[in-house]
Amino acid sequence: MSRTPPLLVVVRLAVVLVAMGTPACGMGAAPSGGDTDLPISFVGPFQSLNSAQLPSGQRTLIAADLEGDVDEPSVVVVNRRRVAFMTLTTRDAMGVSRSVIARASERQDRPPGSLQFESARPLFFPELPWEGNAVGSPSVVVTRPSEWIMVYAAGGAIGLATSTDGLQFVRRSEPILTADRTHGEGAVLSAPSIARDPSGRWHMVYASDGKLFAARAPAPTGPWERVGTGAILAPVTNGNGTTGFESRALDDPSLTIVTTAAGRTLYVVFYTADSGTTKTVISAAASFDGEHFTRVGRPLYSDRTGPVRAGSFEQVDDRTVLLWVGVTSGRQRVISAAIGPLIPRVIPPP
Amino acid sequence: MNAERAIVVSCLTVVTTLSLSVTAVANPLGMYGYGSRSSAMGGAVSADVEDFSANYYNPAGLVRRPSLRLDLGYFYAGHALTANGRDNRVDPARGLIGGFVVPGRLFGFPFAFGFGLHLPDERLSRSRSLPQSQPRWELYDNRVQILYLSANVAVALLPWLRMGAGLSFVSSTRGRLDIYGDIAFPSAQDSRLRHTVDADLRAVRYPQAGLQIDLLPELTLSLVYRGAFRLLLEFDAQIDGRIVVGRSTDPAAVRIPGRYTLSSRSVAVSLPQQAVVGIAWRPRRNLTVVSDLTWIDWSAYDNPTAYLQSSLELEIPSGITGFTPPAIPPSQPVRPAGFHDTLVPRFGIEWRSAWREHTVSLRGGYRFEASPVPDQTGDTNFMDANRHVFSAGAGFVFRGFRPVIAEGLSLDVHADLQWLERRVVIKDSPVDPVGDYVLGGHVFTAGTTASVLF
Numbered sequence: 001m002s003r004t005p006p007l008l009v010v011v012r013l014a015v016v017l018v019a020m021g022t023p024a025c026g027m028g029a030a031p032s033g034g035d036t037d038l039p040i041s042f043v044g045p046f047q048s049l050n051s052a053q054l055p056s057g058q059r060t061l062i063a064a065d066l067e068g069d070v071d072e073p074s075v076v077v078v079n080r081r082r083v084a085f086m087t088l089t090t091r092d093a094m095g096v097s098r099s100v101i102a103r104a105s106e107r108q109d110r111p112p113g114s115l116q117f118e119s120a121r122p123l124f125f126p127e128l129p130w131e132g133n134a135v136g137s138p139s140v141v142v143t144r145p146s147e148w149i150m151v152y153a154a155g156g157a158i159g160l161a162t163s164t165d166g167l168q169f170v171r172r173s174e175p176i177l178t179a180d181r182t183h184g185e186g187a188v189l190s191a192p193s194i195a196r197d198p199s200g201r202w203h204m205v206y207a208s209d210g211k212l213f214a215a216r217a218p219a220p221t222g223p224w225e226r227v228g229t230g231a232i233l234a235p236v237t238n239g240n241g242t243t244g245f246e247s248r249a250l251d252d253p254s255l256t257i258v259t260t261a262a263g264r265t266l267y268v269v270f271y272t273a274d275s276g277t278t279k280t281v282i283s284a285a286a287s288f289d290g291e292h293f294t295r296v297g298r299p300l301y302s303d304r305t306g307p308v309r310a311g312s313f314e315q316v317d318d319r320t321v322l323l324w325v326g327v328t329s330g331r332q333r334v335i336s337a338a339i340g341p342l343i344p345r346v347i348p349p350p
Numbered sequence: 351m352n353a354e355r356a357i358v359v360s361c362l363t364v365v366t367t368l369s370l371s372v373t374a375v376a377n378p379l380g381m382y383g384y385g386s387r388s389s390a391m392g393g394a395v396s397a398d399v400e401d402f403s404a405n406y407y408n409p410a411g412l413v414r415r416p417s418l419r420l421d422l423g424y425f426y427a428g429h430a431l432t433a434n435g436r437d438n439r440v441d442p443a444r445g446l447i448g449g450f451v452v453p454g455r456l457f458g459f460p461f462a463f464g465f466g467l468h469l470p471d472e473r474l475s476r477s478r479s480l481p482q483s484q485p486r487w488e489l490y491d492n493r494v495q496i497l498y499l500s501a502n503v504a505v506a507l508l509p510w511l512r513m514g515a516g517l518s519f520v521s522s523t524r525g526r527l528d529i530y531g532d533i534a535f536p537s538a539q540d541s542r543l544r545h546t547v548d549a550d551l552r553a554v555r556y557p558q559a560g561l562q563i564d565l566l567p568e569l570t571l572s573l574v575y576r577g578a579f580r581l582l583l584e585f586d587a588q589i590d591g592r593i594v595v596g597r598s599t600d601p602a603a604v605r606i607p608g609r610y611t612l613s614s615r616s617v618a619v620s621l622p623q624q625a626v627v628g629i630a631w632r633p634r635r636n637l638t639v640v641s642d643l644t645w646i647d648w649s650a651y652d653n654p655t656a657y658l659q660s661s662l663e664l665e666i667p668s669g670i671t672g673f674t675p676p677a678i679p680p681s682q683p684v685r686p687a688g689f690h691d692t693l694v695p696r697f698g699i700e701w702r703s704a705w706r707e708h709t710v711s712l713r714g715g716y717r718f719e720a721s722p723v724p725d726q727t728g729d730t731n732f733m734d735a736n737r738h739v740f741s742a743g744a745g746f747v748f749r750g751f752r753p754v755i756a757e758g759l760s761l762d763v764h765a766d767l768q769w770l771e772r773r774v775v776i777k778d779s780p781v782d783p784v785g786d787y788v789l790g791g792h793v794f795t796a797g798t799t800a801s802v803l804f
Contacts (some may be wrong), residue, residue, distance in 0.1 A: 037434075039434050041781075041782060043782075258353045260786035261787045264776070267780075285778035288780050
């Protein structure tokens with residue numbers, strides 16, 4: 001027997017092998033994988049919830065019970081149901097506006113997380129001497145179901161209120177923070193937002209004179225200590241000197257403190273950026289120390305119908321977040337939400 | 351030994367090799383192994399290989415084979431690669447493997463021709479161009495989803511010296527898409543468009559060569575070189591037509607002629623050159639211990655991100671005001687991958703025992719692959735981590751088929767587990783769009799090879 005058969009036999013075998021295998025390879029190929037659940041941060045961009053994600057397909061999630069505008073939402077989740085706090089502005093017959101803090105919760109006759117809210121109703125009015133004639137811009141943190149902490153703007157200062165049920169709030173008689181011109185602030189502090197870091201320390205960002213400032217304290221009651229030597233974020237123009245999207249003023253900061261996958265504490269501030277046009281946009285900045293912030297440097301969300309204002313940030317799960325916003329619907333200001341980051345994931349429709 | 355004949359045979363070897371017009375090749379083999387025996391021994395077989403897997407591990411080994419050998423097998427590699435604890439569902443790699451070794455004599459010298467095949471059974475090849483910042487399991491993505499064909503020749507110039515070489519070809523892709531006609535606005539369904547597609551597969555070649563030197567009867571040294579190649583993906587697209595404001599059938603509708611061009615250039619698959627030094631020690635007749643050390647030139651690895659260029663030209667008719675053409679974003683520079691070279695140690699052992707007229711073999715292996723990927727602190731996100739690969743297998747040679755099959759039939763099986771160390775990726779920027787993440791996971795591979803030993 002020959003130890004080496006004719007080469008021709010081998011070549012024919014190879015040809016048959018390839019001929020049989022090649023067509024099979026091209027058939028029934030599965031889509032490419034490897035792109036599932038990739039890591040992504042929450043610093044946008046965001047997009048409006050689509051009609052399938054919205055109850056009744058309407059983007060207005062919360063509106064005033066009566067004639068009026070709602071804005072600057074702060075949404076918390078308690079027992080799987082959302083409760084929203086916001087500024088409610090009404091005008092009387094003389095055209096004088098009046099701002100109060102309002103509340104709206106997800107309807108009890110719908111499943112939790114339905115995004116179907118009751119109408120916004122006034123929660124409390126300006127009463128204390130220092131509050132002047134308006135209260136607004138609430139920011140609420142629920143540390144446990146019986147401990148609700150709210151900071152709010154009134155009379156050019158920032159006040160604190162607490163509650164055990166989210167319905168009845170008790171206000172401190174004096175503001176917890178007043179303007180300090182030596183720190184670069186204007187006469188009025190506004191739009192406070194608070195959050196607690198993993199170590200239990202409290203942080204607050206707020207707006208004044210078109211800039212954003214930060215303070216921190218061991219407890220919501222204080223003492224609040226200002227961070228750094230001035231504003232943490234101020235309007236900027238583009239590098240080439242042209243007007244940018246955040247060239248005029250920054251407002252409505254919303255502070256979120258998250259822990260990254262590597263265990264680092266990340267301070268994220270969403271804010272309303274004003275370039276002086278009729279429209280505003282939402283952008284963000286973040287910091288690892290709560291003091292030195294880096295801007296995203298581009299708009300993360302805008303609304304085609306008019307100015308948008310940043311509200312609170314809600315982490316739905318580790319892949320999806322909602323950014324609550326104030327937008328214009330017809331002639332009213334209403335509360336809506338944007339979803340992010342832009343990954344192919346949807347919140348199940350109610 | 352006649353020196354002139356040796357030179358002639360060597361030249362013939364090279365010429366024969368260069369003339370082989372085998373298409374394809376790239377390399378899932380380095381990741382998952384090739385052939386059950388070699389895989390079970392950690393791939394540390396460059397000094398001790400003679401089956402079809404010699405086409406990859408060391409072509410010089412082909413000429414050790416005294417008679418014809420045909421191999422056919424299958425392998426499967428399943429990935430459980432996670433980022434932040436979530437399985438990213440990287441596609442499995444699986445397919446047919448096989449080949450043959452045909453020994454003979456040429457000008458009086460022992461000579462062999464070998465052919466190796468890896469044939470994915472889901473797709474022949476995959477090319478994807480992803481955004482630069484998109485996280486990706488770079489070493490498990492395109493690179494392991496490619497057809498492999500290899501042909502090699504080997505010659506034993508001296509009883510203790512074997513050399514082999516091969517030349518393989520890969521096909522790079524160049525494509526062009528032209529779309530022309532009318533684009534109706536705002537009713538896109540009224541558009542009337544036609545298109546043409548033109549795609550070319552162009553050959554890219556790379557060499558491989560190896561030596562086996564028997565220092566002692568029980569000790570063999572090997573040297574292997576595998577060349578580098580870059581599989582390019584080039585794509586051009588052009589939309590040439592008119593934007594029709596209104597119905598495209600309406601002659602009074604406003605028509606804006608325009609042209610949009612897009613050019614994409616990327617390296618779909620890049621295989622760095624490698625050099626291997628190996629040793630095989632046979633302290634006893636039934637025991638073989640092998641080890642390889644592989645240098646991989648990862649520093650030459652290309653970033654697979656596509657470089658995009660696009661332009662938009664609109665000829666706005668006079669009389670139309672207030673229309674601003676959309677801005678085209680500037681091209682983003684493709685950053686260097688920044689990989690660093692690695693040394694991969696491999697170890698293997700094989701123990702053989704006779705049972706009646708048959709032979710049973712048990713095998714084990716280990717290799718460690720340090721990740722070539724640097725810390726991903728910026729805007730690239732090549733996900734990878736150090737790998738420990740543990741492998742095991744068994745082989746059975748059944749004899750008793752003489753005279754049809756002189757040496758018998760063999761069946762080899764293997765399995766290996768790649769365990770990826772936990773790796774924490776920390777970003778410099780707090781506004782990084784991906785943020786910090788933690789990598790880990792494992793890859794399980796199993797396969798079998800059946801052979802006919804004539």
